[in-house]
Amino acid sequence: MKSTRRTFIKAAAVGAGAAALTPVLAHAADHAPSFNPDEVGMLYDSTLCVGCKACVYSCRKANFERDENARRKKDMFSPLRNSEADFVLTAEDALETRWVDVYDLDYRTKNIIKMYNDPDTGEFAFVKRQCMHCNAPGCVSACPVKAMTKDHVTGVVEYDRGKCIGCRYCQLACPFNIPAYEWHKPLARIIKCELCRKSYYDDQKSYFEKYEQPACCDACPAKAVIYGKRADLLEEAKRRIAENPGRYVDKVYGEFDYGGTNVLYISKVDFNKLGMPDLPNYSYATKSEKLQHTIYTTIAHVPVAPVVLYATLATIAVTHRAKRNKNDKGGRS
Amino acid sequence: MSHHEEYVEAPGKLITRTTVTLALIVCAAFAVIAYRYIFGIGPISNLSDGYPWGVWLAYDVSLGTAFACGGYALAFLCYIFNGWKYHPMIRSAVVASMFGYALAGFSVLVDIGRYWNAYGFFVPSRWQPNSVMFEVALCVMAYTVILIIEFAPSLLEKIATFKSPLLSGIAEFILPKLDKAMIFIIALGMTLPTMHQSSLGSLLYITGHKLHPLWQTGALPLLFVTNAMLLGFSIVVFESSLSALGFKRPYEYEALEIARFIPIVAIFWLAVRFIDLIIRGQVVAMFTSGFHSVFFWAEIILIVTATVRFLRKPGPKAAFYTALMMCFGGGFYRMSVYLIGFNPGDEWNVYFPSIPEAMITYGLIALEILGYILLARLLKQLPKPHAKGAH
Numbered sequence: 001m002k003s004t005r006r007t008f009i010k011a012a013a014v015g016a017g018a019a020a021l022t023p024v025l026a027h028a029a030d031h032a033p034s035f036n037p038d039e040v041g042m043l044y045d046s047t048l049c050v051g052c053k054a055c056v057y058s059c060r061k062a063n064f065e066r067d068e069n070a071r072r073k074k075d076m077f078s079p080l081r082n083s084e085a086d087f088v089l090t091a092e093d094a095l096e097t098r099w100v101d102v103y104d105l106d107y108r109t110k111n112i113i114k115m116y117n118d119p120d121t122g123e124f125a126f127v128k129r130q131c132m133h134c135n136a137p138g139c140v141s142a143c144p145v146k147a148m149t150k151d152h153v154t155g156v157v158e159y160d161r162g163k164c165i166g167c168r169y170c171q172l173a174c175p176f177n178i179p180a181y182e183w184h185k186p187l188a189r190i191i192k193c194e195l196c197r198k199s200y201y202d203d204q205k206s207y208f209e210k211y212e213q214p215a216c217c218d219a220c221p222a223k224a225v226i227y228g229k230r231a232d233l234l235e236e237a238k239r240r241i242a243e244n245p246g247r248y249v250d251k252v253y254g255e256f257d258y259g260g261t262n263v264l265y266i267s268k269v270d271f272n273k274l275g276m277p278d279l280p281n282y283s284y285a286t287k288s289e290k291l292q293h294t295i296y297t298t299i300a301h302v303p304v305a306p307v308v309l310y311a312t313l314a315t316i317a318v319t320h321r322a323k324r325n326k327n328d329k330g331g332r333s
Numbered sequence: 334m335s336h337h338e339e340y341v342e343a344p345g346k347l348i349t350r351t352t353v354t355l356a357l358i359v360c361a362a363f364a365v366i367a368y369r370y371i372f373g374i375g376p377i378s379n380l381s382d383g384y385p386w387g388v389w390l391a392y393d394v395s396l397g398t399a400f401a402c403g404g405y406a407l408a409f410l411c412y413i414f415n416g417w418k419y420h421p422m423i424r425s426a427v428v429a430s431m432f433g434y435a436l437a438g439f440s441v442l443v444d445i446g447r448y449w450n451a452y453g454f455f456v457p458s459r460w461q462p463n464s465v466m467f468e469v470a471l472c473v474m475a476y477t478v479i480l481i482i483e484f485a486p487s488l489l490e491k492i493a494t495f496k497s498p499l500l501s502g503i504a505e506f507i508l509p510k511l512d513k514a515m516i517f518i519i520a521l522g523m524t525l526p527t528m529h530q531s532s533l534g535s536l537l538y539i540t541g542h543k544l545h546p547l548w549q550t551g552a553l554p555l556l557f558v559t560n561a562m563l564l565g566f567s568i569v570v571f572e573s574s575l576s577a578l579g580f581k582r583p584y585e586y587e588a589l590e591i592a593r594f595i596p597i598v599a600i601f602w603l604a605v606r607f608i609d610l611i612i613r614g615q616v617v618a619m620f621t622s623g624f625h626s627v628f629f630w631a632e633i634i635l636i637v638t639a640t641v642r643f644l645r646k647p648g649p650k651a652a653f654y655t656a657l658m659m660c661f662g663g664g665f666y667r668m669s670v671y672l673i674g675f676n677p678g679d680e681w682n683v684y685f686p687s688i689p690e691a692m693i694t695y696g697l698i699a700l701e702i703l704g705y706i707l708l709a710r711l712l713k714q715l716p717k718p719h720a721k722g723a724h
Binding site: 138173175 | 369370371372373374375376378380381382383385386412413417441444445446447448450451453454456458459460461462463464465466467468470516517519520521523524527528531532535536537538539540541542543551554677678680
């Protein structure tokens, strides 16, 4: 009886110890990424892309251009409406150019086409870069004020500039270096793809609200980028790889990378060459959160370690003070 | 009850060549800051989407608060380990810490792009406990308040000597009450830096492969909090030599005793650093990382040399230089984690601070030194020099 109980306690202790250590030691890779069945995403097929940049053009038009029927004049003269947007009009914005010549993602575009070209082998391919809408996004984990959030239903990573403090920790935390900051503006904000869910201007409907899909997918003439539910897109990607042997690298980038992303890539050229980072099958954010929550384990919303530390320090300090006061009195009188 | 007899004002005039020079640097920095608020961060800095954090965070916050850990390290020594022995040193350390933290907070306000939303930290519905930044921000703000409370007695003592009976009455009313409660505030002043100094390391953990493997580790929080302690002690030794020299006071020999604790912390830090590198299989990387190896060894060699020199119980002058060496070594570590070891990818130009950007940092350092000098001359901050034959 006694021995069984001891064994049980021992087992329980080992179990508890292991459970406590698991979050630190176990890799998140042990668990397949879990996606909500309704989560949406995009599938980009590099072999279909012709590099026409229609997506870049339409993205800029959809996200940054003022609506034809928006009351522009009134906006310009009202200090309250869109004062933020109008005050900081850049040269491009002022000229209403729909086309900007940028070499990489920055505040002027949420989406860009880049080309990989190896002159020796003649191998070349296009790649479209934008937010990957990760399963466990670094930016969401990093943001101290919930300005970056992942929609639980759609899986879209959205940005709320009303909450953003501009600390740019999201830029630091993103393994794909996606969030861009309006460096030249005194009242700057973060710019990143939100699958066309939000307009740059408060009083303007977003592209998604009007056309129910992101502008880039709508615009692509080659259907190289398509919008849909992530599960369907993954199935489609795998079907294409299986049906066209030799046409693709046998991997769907984003299926497991960084704990899974809602945007998926398939390509003939190695993903590294396309500039996609070589990432583990877990999100750095998951690891960071585990580290943080291991240090700050909470019981009933009270972080244990700091409270215990404070209690210990206060007790020792008070004891020392009592001793000192006693000595002081003894010494002086 | 007569604690303030432990402290005296620093001798000297308020307006000297040094203070005027410092004030001019501060003015220049504030001009740049005004420019930043009108035209944005981009035009004055070399920051980019790849390198969103520059010298303001790496130096002013990460390193600045570690240099401001004198109060923290000394509080541990004084109130926890050896029952008030170094109490006379604590006030000047607290003043330095207060300035360090307040200015770190100020430089964050310069750095953040949407400062008008910063009130979000006080809106519970926006709290994001997964974010390391959230924890750092709240702890640093709380600790700055704690430091101001810890500093308050010396100000109140001054007010108590005022002629106005109302002001001196209020001060005399608050002082004993504050004195009683102070120990609990001091305990909080030891807990909070332990929390946020470790988290300053955790901040970079989320960057994953963007931080060089020589620095990217789950041990970042432990390394950072130990490093803060190390820099805290070193800066106390450094500052007491400097104030002895600058204020033409006799050298505070307690500083040499405090210096004896530095090697203990340093050896612990080095042990954690190397065990971590060995566990993560980065032994070869120590030698093969080129540019990064240079900074890695600069950091290690400075700390090891300083440790060896401290073990030999140096005199006042040697202790000053050794403490300076330790500050550089420990500082290199922090700068490496925030800037040197950080590489977002080849498509960005490697970050190096622009002149106006550095100007702001210099200005804040100047403001810190200026504030320290002025307060030391106005209020009773420094330990009372030992009268001959008193000990």
